[in-house]
Amino acid sequence: MEREIYLVGLNHRTAGVEVRESFALADVPFLSGGLLPVSRLCGNMAASLAANGRNSQSPDQFEALAEALVLSTCNRVEILALGGPEAPETILNCWCAAKNGQREALEPFVYCHQGIEAVRHLFTVTASLDSMVLGEPQILGQIKDAYREAHALGSTGVVLNRLLHQAFSVAKRVRSETGVASAAVSVSYAAVELAKRIFGNMSAYQAMLVGAGEMAELAAAHLVNAGIKSVRVANRTRQRAEELAAQFGGLAVPFADLLEQFKEVDIVISSTGAPGTVVNAPDLARVMRRRKNRPMFFIDIAVPRDIDPAVNDLDNVYLYDIDDLREVVEENQAQRQGEAVKGRAIVEEEAAAFMLWREQLSLKPTITELLSASESLAAAEVERTLRNLRALLDLTPAQAEQARACLEAMQKALVKKFSHQPISYLRRKFYEEHQNSAGKPVLDEQLGLIRRIFGLDSLGLKRGPGPRGPHGPARLVRKK
């Protein structure tokens, strides 16, 4: 049975918030409760079987998934699985059953990817290239959590383990090699990034919040996160000033004392409701002299503006108003889009690498099986020969041990030398295929031939005592 990687899901682009809500899987023990038939999970499969319209009396017809992982966030629900051609059907049925919903309500919003498409999609999502805000950091953590859960349950195996680990390293690559996650895409964060460009290490500087408002408070919070020394708050209402000051662990200062405060403060976030300017250029020039010209950064979020624009012309004073900040954010967003192209190229590269690994996976088991089949044959012969030798030569236990050692050495050498040819041939063929892209079918045929010749595909191999002699090893009894 040929197993493929399948990814079935919906996201903020394909489904509205109501559909995402009704079919979210975060609150449902989809994997742990056995609602999805994963053969590695020895839990109760009855529920999932029933969902697929099968009863437990006919397990042979039912195709369980080999491995599975479930990701459910507010913007997407995705189910990643390794299974046969019926896997998408299985997943869809179980999903609906788990949420007590109708297939018709779910199916139109769902996408289904297979093979390299699925790998590509997963890498794209993990690298935050599919998120609402390009380059956002949360999705990586969410996928890591989903993987941790699935892994702990045991629903992931060789393929998904490798796939997810590679997804994490792809995300890291995209973040470090492209600028997709670098520049700020919110007004408040953009302001703080600018402050960092001016002041560098924030711990030696002080900030002041004049007025109040969501964006201003957010900017102040970012500054605190960045390690700023202290935050003062000035507001026309003393009480409001004190509330905000408590929030930032700072001091409330009188609104009337603004210019005095400016002597000690380096960053000012201004967001009052005043109809005119609160700070004008000539006053500030005086303040700058008293400050020995230490630089000041004004973030004017208010509309109408609080700070006289002429302030920007003063030496060592920098002023950004709300429009300037919005422009920065727009530029950064555009830059992220541009960088996303680079990110997608990385995703493509890594997806191809993963698929190559997967293909080799079918070669490797063959080689392993070939070796182990030869080993077990040879081991049986060694035992038999040893018995005969002991009888024939009347060996002491010590001598018998020595004889065994010799025979085992011969066994290993024979197996190695005997398998060397077919294995080398396969490996050579494998790489040749990939050089010429002559197509997979030829390699598969040859793999199949080797497997048939050495009887690797037959289950329940019976090695009977066949005729021994110059014609080679015991005849294998095949069960087809």
Added chain:
Amino acid sequence: MSLSSFVQLLLVLLYALGSLGVFWGIPARRRKIQVLGRLASLAGFVLHSLILLTALLLQGVDNLPNGYFLQLLAWSILLVHFLAWRRQGANFLSMAAVPLAFLLLLLSFRLGNRIGILPDNVTELLFTLHILPMFVSLGLLALAFGAGLLYLRLDRKIKNKSRLSEFDRELPALNAFDRVNARVAVAGFPLYTLALATGFIAMSGQGLASLPEIQQAQMGHSGWDPKEIVSLVVWFFYALLFYLRLVKGWRGRKTALLVIFIFGVSVFSLLGVNFFLPTHHSFSAGV
């Protein structure tokens, strides 16, 4: 190939590799290339120190070829750069310092092995109190020059609300560049004063008569050596920078402009005056 030629070639290669490494690796953000560049410049610096020291010991202070001094200048720039690097950790310095040192090295070969005409009593003392402080303070000026240029660039970008690129984000902050300016003003000015003072003392000690006739003739009537005049000009502006920063508390744009101006005059003093004007520092005279 003689040992000395081999060693010189090795030095050129190391500095070239260093320059290539930092000039390519830093903007392209390729860590391995950056590290390679830095290691090469460090190795070159160590080798260069050995070369300069050996030459000094073997040939004696009064027998050094003209090229030696340019190499000493290159070495000083790298010295300052390595010291500053350890404190600030900024690799943008390498981008300026290493290629500059490399160019000066090449230029020093161009000067050849001509030994310049120096006054009779060039001694070890003069070397340590005049030449070395002069070069180190020039190295510091070069550092401040680079920092000043970058300061002005970033300052203008922020004032004009221009887009900051990836590279801009990796450079140090505005305040860091200004701090370099401050440190150079504080450290470089006393050094320069010392260098200048000892130079004048050395000259006045012997007077014009000690100079070879050819140079006496070139210097003309005023008896004022062009190099001395220009050096005084530099000293004046350096003093101004020192005063403005420390006493008046100036910082930022104006001090950056001032340091750029001072460096410009110093470069003129070194290249223009030494090469083209008649002076006892001249590189063009000599056997």
